């Protein structure tokens with residue numbers, strides 16, 4: 066399933082779309098601990114988090130993640146959006162809490 | 178490119194390439210007012226399996242070799258195309274990804290689909306399975322070439338350099354406590370290594386280890402320096418700071434141990450996993466520290482064979 070389809074299905078608000086929205090999403094990783102994401106996320110996955118500072122873009126770039134979803138109605142810092150544009154990391158937000166968002170995402174992607 | 182990589186590449190490409198990038202645009206069409214007998218040259222002699230029927234620029238139907246043969250056997254070759262064509266034609270839009278075309282070919286078993294413009298509905302081309310395969314092969318070849326050029330660049334660095342020993346050194350300054358710039362060093366090093374054509378798996382390991390070292394300098398010190406040395410055999414990364422130092426290295430190496438203050442933890446750091454991540458990514462790891470003076474971390478990842486020996490020689 067492409068990121069664009071996921072965005073549409075979950076009604077995500079797109080904050081940065083300079084990256085590739087047509088890429089196939091292979092799964093997702095949910096965590097707010099950066100070194101946990103560094104250790105355990107996999108290339109091509111979406112990352113669900115409530116961290117909003119610019120460092121999340123560095124983590125996503127270093128791990129070749131497919132995009133970041135900020136939950137709980139959190140707004141990305143201005144610099145985070147700028148870095149996401151620069152590094153071509155798709156950045157989305159949702160009003161849903163982590164549990165709801167992860168549940169819906171699991172419904173779409175299944176166990177991958 | 179090995180087979181598995183080629184297949185994932187194709188899977189990627191069918192989403193990336195649009196129908197209008199591979200379709201044939203100089204389409205042979207007929208008018209609904211043509212006679213069926215006039216189709217002989219096209220359908221029978223030229224062996225085209227179906228021809229779009231167009232009035233003005235609008236697609237009104239499709240006439241196939243079957244329609245023609247049926248007409249022939251009924252001896253009604255003076256019928257108008259209009260009366261023998263099929264009217265409910267399955268079409269594709271020009272801006273759809275190839276994967277849509279592949280799905281339609283699978284589902285319908287037809288040999289070709291007319292392509293129409295999403296803007297004005299006009300017929301703009303025709304696409305066959307052959308067009309898709311040609312389009313994909315061409316793109317893979319281009320990508321393959323680019324990969325080759327890339328590889329050449331990497332080898333250029335080392336093999337074309339005439340010296341007994343070659344080492345490329347990249348240096349980065351890391352500012353302490355500056356979270357807005359944090360991650361620049363590891364991102365920058367990653368891009369540099371990619372440009373050199375270093376294998377992605379190696380790059381990922383270096384990127385993770387460098388990131389964790391960089392973040393430790395940002396979080397726990399007032400700044401430091403990260404140096405990467407690349408030789409044909411290995412990549413070595415050294416992170417040096419003149420911060421507070423680590424009183425008990427063995428303890429610091431334990432997964433989950435962290436002295437990060439609460440406000441740093443709120444930002445998602447301080448899981449106590451950084452040094453563990455570094456140890457897992459590096460072939461060798463060396464960490465030394467003097468309280469009040471600073472900390473020096475050195476890791477290495479081997480390039481040849483890319484074999485990982487698990488014992489980090491930390492003390």
Ligand SMILES: Nc1ncnc2c1ncn2[C@@H]1O[C@H](COP(=O)(O)OP(=O)(O)OP(=O)(O)O)[C@@H](O)[C@H]1O
Nearest residue numbers: 100393397429435436446447448449450451452472
């Ligand atoms: N450069 C350094 N200077 C001083 N202390 C350090 C340095 N690097 C690590 N430490 C100490 O070692 C501990 C463990 O480091 P480690 O990177 O494993 O975890 P962390 O940084 O606390 O959390 P995480 O890396 O998961 O965000 C730190 O909490 C800190 O006390």
Ligand SMILES: [Mg+2]
Nearest residue numbers: 392393451452
């Ligand atoms: Mg750390």
